[in-house]
Amino acid sequence: MKIGELAKRSGLSAHTIRYYERIGLLPHADRDQSGQRDYDASILNWIEFLDRLKATAMPIREMLRYAALRERGVGTEAERGALLEQHRERVRAHVAELQACLLVLDTKIAGYAGKEQRMKDYDAPIPEHRKPAGTRQAGAR
Amino acid sequence: MKIGELAKRSGLSAHTIRYYERIGLLPHADRDQSGQRDYDASILNWIEFLDRLKATAMPIREMLRYAALRERGVGTEAERGALLEQHRERVRAHVAELQACLLVLDTKIAGYAGKEQRMKDYDAPIPEHRKPAGTRQAGAR
DNA sequence: CTACGGGTTAGAGTGCGCTCTAAGTCAAGG
DNA sequence: CCTTGACTTAGAGCGCACTCTAACCCGTAG
Numbered sequence: 601m602k603i604g605e606l607a608k609r610s611g612l613s614a615h616t617i618r619y620y621e622r623i624g625l626l627p628h629a630d631r632d633q634s635g636q637r638d639y640d641a642s643i644l645n646w647i648e649f650l651d652r653l654k655a656t657a658m659p660i661r662e663m664l665r666y667a668a669l670r671e672r673g674v675g676t677e678a679e680r681g682a683l684l685e686q687h688r689e690r691v692r693a694h695v696a697e698l699q700a701c702l703l704v705l706d707t708k709i710a711g712y713a714g715k716e717q718r719m720k721d722y723d724a725p726i727p728e729h730r731k732p733a734g735t736r737q738a739g740a741r
Numbered sequence: 742m743k744i745g746e747l748a749k750r751s752g753l754s755a756h757t758i759r760y761y762e763r764i765g766l767l768p769h770a771d772r773d774q775s776g777q778r779d780y781d782a783s784i785l786n787w788i789e790f791l792d793r794l795k796a797t798a799m800p801i802r803e804m805l806r807y808a809a810l811r812e813r814g815v816g817t818e819a820e821r822g823a824l825l826e827q828h829r830e831r832v833r834a835h836v837a838e839l840q841a842c843l844l845v846l847d848t849k850i851a852g853y854a855g856k857e858q859r860m861k862d863y864d865a866p867i868p869e870h871r872k873p874a875g876t877r878q879a880g881a882r
Numbered sequence: 883c884t885a886c887g888g889g890t891t892a893g894a895g896t897g898c899g900c901t902c903t904a905a906g907t908c909a910a911g912g
Numbered sequence: 913c914c915t916t917g918a919c920t921t922a923g924a925g926c927g928c929a930c931t932c933t934a935a936c937c938c939g940t941a942g
Contacts, residue, residue, distance in 0.1 A: 602918080602919075603918085603919070604918065604919080613900090613901075614918090614919085615900080615901055615902070616899090616900065616901080618920090618921090619899085619900065619901085631920095634907075634908055634909075634919085634920090635907080635908085635919085635920065636908085636918085636919055636920075637919085637920090649845075649849075652842045652845050652846070654899095655838055655839070655842050656839060656842045656843075656846075659898080659899095660898080660899070677853050678853070680853055681850055681853030681854060684846055684849055684850050684853070685850055687846065688843065688846045688847070688850065691839055691842065691843055691846070692843065694839065695836055695839050695840065695843070697796055698796070698797060698832055698835065698836050698839075699836065701793045701796050701797045701832065702797075702829065702832055702833065702836070704790075704793050705793070705797075705825055705828065705829045705832070706829070708790075708825055709822055709825050709826055709829065712818045712819070712821055712822030712825070713822060743888080743889075744888095744889075745887095745888065745889080754930090754931075755889090756930080756931055756932070757929090757930065757931080759890090759891090760929085760930065760931085772890095775889080775890090775937080775938055775939080776889080776890065776937085776938090777888085777889050777890075777938085778889085778890090795929095800928080800929095801928080801929070802928095
């Protein structure tokens with residue numbers, strides 16, 4: 601498979617694939633007789649896994665550490681496992697934080713919904729009191 | 742409260758606070774007689790909310806839209822609500838994606854743990870009665 | 883008086899992760 | 913033979929969100 605095809609199948613651009621190879625995220629691809637990269641389909645599994653790491657906001661530096669261990673192969677399993685476990689904890693913490701934020705958003709949105717509801721109760725675009733007096737001094741901007 | 746104090750209390754740097762004011766994320770602060778910013782404690786609520794938006798990866802462009810509506814005040818509630826609802830959906834989707842990634846990580850980590858277990862079975866002085874491991878197959882990466 | 887520890891501004895620099903450009907090579911089709 | 917289009921490389925450029933620098937001002941303590 602040439603780079604264009606891999607780009608289509610992986611969802612990465614050819615530019616990005618070359619960039620990943622340059623920095624070491626993807627293994628150096630074999631070239632054909634005219635110097636063009638020729639990929640084996642199995643690379644797609646690795647790219648897919650990289651996508652997961654990216655989706656979970658692992659910085660490229662750390663993906664590189666993982667990729668390097670993977671290249672070294674046998675004997676690096678414990679280290680790779682530890683690296684992923686560490687990352688998993690960060691992701692879990694991040695999910696927890698997002699869920700806390702969702703609660704805040706829910707509250708805020710409920711507040712706006714409540715206001716809108718009260719507006720509808722009055723049924724008109726309320727012509728009166730646009731500001732409760734005296735919140736701001738004149739001037740400013 | 743001066744900017745240094747607000748920095749301490751909000752967790753933002755003074756640089757960042759000025760930057761936020763410049764781009765419009767924070768309202769233009771009143772100045773004292775010598776031109777220094779003087780903040781009301783209420784600004785902390787807004788900064789805290791901005792932090793939530795940031796934590797949920799809302800781009801600054803969109804925070805600016807929200808901030809602008811907030812400045813306009815009364816009459817923008819529906820729009821603000823809609824904006825937050827849209828954002829909430831994105832955050833929910835993101836959480837779902839992260840959870841899917843966590844499953845993949847779990848599987849991968851379990852794989853490494855399995856390997857390590859097999860290593861130890863061969864390798865280490867087995868203390869007392871350990872279960873014979875190996876029901877897993879090699880390969881899968 | 884002077885030093886110090888804040889503050890002010892405009893604008894330059896940083897780190898990340900791509901993304902694109904320029905200039906060239908190559909294989910196949912008309 | 914010539915064009916087309918996909919590929920090659922080194923390296924420049926971009927968008928984001930800060931982060932810092934330079935040069936300056938101001939009020940207070942010693």
